[in-house]
Amino acid sequence: MKVFQAIEQRRAVKHYQVESEMPAEDFNKIMQAAILSPTSYNIQHWRFIRVTDQAQRYQIKEAAWGQEQITDACELLVLCADVNAWNDRPERYVANSPSATQSILLPMMKAFYEGKEQIQRDEAMRSCGIVAQTIMLAAKSLDYDTCPMVGFDTEEVARLIHLPKGHVIAMMIAIGKAKQAAHPRGGQLSLEEVLSENHF
Numbered sequence: 001m002k003v004f005q006a007i008e009q010r011r012a013v014k015h016y017q018v019e020s021e022m023p024a025e026d027f028n029k030i031m032q033a034a035i036l037s038p039t040s041y042n043i044q045h046w047r048f049i050r051v052t053d054q055a056q057r058y059q060i061k062e063a064a065w066g067q068e069q070i071t072d073a074c075e076l077l078v079l080c081a082d083v084n085a086w087n088d089r090p091e092r093y094v095a096n097s098p099s100a101t102q103s104i105l106l107p108m109m110k111a112f113y114e115g116k117e118q119i120q121r122d123e124a125m126r127s128c129g130i131v132a133q134t135i136m137l138a139a140k141s142l143d144y145d146t147c148p149m150v151g152f153d154t155e156e157v158a159r160l161i162h163l164p165k166g167h168v169i170a171m172m173i174a175i176g177k178a179k180q181a182a183h184p185r186g187g188q189l190s191l192e193e194v195l196s197e198n199h200f
């Protein structure tokens with residue numbers, strides 16, 4: 001499937017075929033594509049929890065006002081981020097760069113994030129937003145549907161997945177085979193309304 005087709009055909013699908021399964025090859029293909037997503041300074045804040053335990057899926061569903069895609073889709077991912085990733089062995093993020101580049105980038109990264117909690121968290125969330133779209137488009141191109149979700153009690157889901165200190169949950173994504181197509185698009189703002197030239 002071409003990129004533009006995947007973008008146009010991706011919709012937030014809520015109803016899935018319970019009996020369908022995703023071959024390991026497809027899951028790996030989606031996740032290998034996901035981790036190629038861009039991040040500031042290549043920090044790759046994302047940490048994914050793949051929920052395979054059905055009992056845990058039901059507990060998460062309960063914490064998400066009964067959203068059925070949580071138990072019915074083939075896969076459920078909780079997209080988390082390590083807010084302190086900028087400070088966790090950052091040399092890994094530039095390992096393949098020439099040493100002259102490394103010696104410029106590493107102090108720049110530290111100066112950019114150190115002591116700036118809002119920026120650290122913003123960046124972690126930005127990385128998850130971008131990787132989420134990669135996951136959804138990669139899944140669509142393999143003929144799966146997805147549903148991104150923030151409609152859940154984050155504290156309860158954090159407890160269920162043993163979210164470590166210094167980490168945040170950005171969203172969850174259900175991936176599976178649609179049982180029912182999404183409703184027509186809710187109403188897109190026109191490009192004229194959202195795109196300006198040079199200033200607001």
Ligand SMILES: Cc1cc2nc3c(=O)[nH]c(=O)nc-3n(C[C@H](O)[C@H](O)[C@H](O)COP(=O)(O)O)c2cc1C
Pocket residue numbers: 010011012013014067147148149150151152171182185186
């Ligand atoms: C960050 C985020 C959180 C969302 N949370 C939920 C959710 O909890 N439950 C749900 O059914 N849909 C959720 N959605 C889906 C949106 O309602 C949907 O993307 C939007 O209405 C546009 O529709 P489309 O994705 O089909 O184009 C979420 C989408 C995003 C991006």
